[in-house]
Amino acid sequence: MAKKLSAEEKMAIILEGLRREKSVSQICREHGISQAQYYKWRDRFLEGAKEGLENGKKSRVKQLEEKIEELEKVIGKQTIVIETLKKTVVHPGNGK
Known part of the structure; x- marks a missing residue:
């Protein structure tokens, strides 16, 4: 069973992918997550950022x-x- 990641850990993984220093597939392998999971987290992260910029x-x-x-x-x-x-x-x- 995979370890449950904290919000901070998920955010670090997302930011790692957004920096584009490594491929998403490489980041996912290193952290033991699927690419589908990464993109799901990324999309939620970006939606939350958008809402935050709209002053909530x-x-x-x-x-x-x-x-x-x-x-x-x-x-x-x-x-x-x-x-x-x-x-x-x-x-x-x-x-x-």
Whole structure:
């Protein structure tokens, strides 16, 4: 089983590849990872850098969208509970 690499180790491997002093295949052999894994890490690294250069606006928007989705689910569940309680509560004057 391969050793789990830390974020710092992954970043060092990515930067090594971006410097182009060695081929990606050589770097991957030295670190015991596949080229597919390297490119997956590189793409995530570069996307994160892009978001960072955009002052984090994109990631903040995504965080807010996720929060809205979470709150909409809570509201939906509460609506179901309220409607269920309305049907089961005895109302004065309705004969129940």
